[in-house]
Amino acid sequence: MSQNICTPENLVYKKTSLLTDKIMHYCPGCGHGTIHRALMEVVDEMGLQDKTVGIAPVGCSVLAYDYMNIDMQEAAHGRAPAVATAIKRLMPDKLVFTYQGDGDLAAIGTAETIHCCNRGENILMVFVNNAIYGMTGGQMAPTTLEGMKTATSPYGRDVNKVGWPLRITEMVAQLNGVWSASRHTVHTPAAVMKLKKALKKGIEDSMAGKGTCFVEVCSSCNSGWKMTPVEANKWMEEHVLEYFVPGDIKVDGKLVR
Amino acid sequence: MAKFKGAIVVDKEKCKGCGICMSICPTKTIGMSKEVNGKGYNFAIMVNEESCTGCASCGRICPDGVITVYRAKED
Known part of the structure; x- marks a missing residue:
């Protein structure tokens, strides 16, 4: 019964060809896969496959170059914005984006991130925030929430000892070089659509030379948080x-929050 | 109002059985299989074939991009 409607003319949704057929190494339910696909769908819809250069980070998404069917460059830990700066300056007509996690962008690469944003390099920065170091086994990250238990904060994050969770998107939004900054999630289909809209605008603005476009995506890390994927999404909605x-933090060069 | 009938095709060897599609499916069409794939995961299946409307919510959220969605107008 259902088999006869599975024909090409009835197709409404299919994985984009800009993602390779390689099986992703991410844990079941990890937001990285959804974010990879949202980004590649936008690049596909805009027809920019041959004009795009992505910079892969170090962290869980270190193998992003295996999954994205575009030109990719791997960078040293935290240095993706610096590599992106060089590529964009040498090839100004390309779409250059960095794809980084919170350990890469907000911890070891804070200096590169801030100075790249301050210079207003015309790139898109995708920042995946899962409030934990996922790849190394769930240690505390700068973005770990107060009281959150991790491998290196077994009694919960004590803000008096290690400081407050870092809201890096709000921080870079203050810089004049940043054209837009917003925060999204990928835990519902509506949120994925919103993210795609923001990525599209970020790509258009960075290609038009308006400045750095910064998109943060809050994602769940069910392995690190020790939850099932569905529970992790719920926990993220309630706590993270x-x-x-x-929401939007900076739109078209003006702070809105 | 025209009614739509949908169907999903899951690449069961690539599905990791996270269950996110099952949790967000508005018509509760998706469930998990009893059998497992080559990696030992229970994969997503249609448990209620009649109720699928082809909204593609599952396809958009699937972290591994294993769901293909079809939709046809019902006569």
Whole structure:
């Protein structure tokens, strides 16, 4: 019964050809896969496959170049914005984006991130925030929430000892070089659509030379948080999004929050 | 109002059985299989074939991009 409608003319959704057929190494339910696909769908819809250069980070998404069917360059830990700066300056007509996690962008690469944003390099920065170091086994990250238990904070994050969770998107939004900054999630289909809209605008603006476009995506890390994927998404909605509030922070060079 | 009938095709060897599609499916069409794939995961299947409307919510959220969605107008 259902088999006869599975024909090409009835197709409404299919994985984009800009993602390779390689099986992703991410844990079941990891937001990285959804974010990879949202980004590649936008690049595909805009027809920019042959004009795009992506910079892969170090962290869980270190193998992003295996999954994205575009030109990719691997960078040293945290240095993706510096590599992106060089590529964009040498090839100004290309779309250059960095794809980084919170350990890469907000910890070891904070200096590169801030100075790249301050110079207003015409790139798109995709920042995946899962509030933990996923790849190395769930240690505390700068973005770990207050009281959150991790491998290196077994009694919960003590803000008096290690400081407050870093809202890096709000921080870079203050810089004059940043054209837009916003925070999104990927835990519902509507949120994925919103993210795609923001990525499209970021690509258009960075290609038009308006400045750095910064898109943060809050994602769940069910392995690191020790939860099932569905519970992790629920926990994220209840706790992470309370501190890291989704929405636009800077639009067209003007702070809105 | 025209009614739509949908169907999903899951690449069961690539599915990791996270269950996110099952949790967000608005018509509760998707469930998990009893059998496992080559990697030992229970994969997503249609448990209620009649209720699928082809909204493609599952396809958009699937972290591994294993769901293909079809939709046809019902006569």
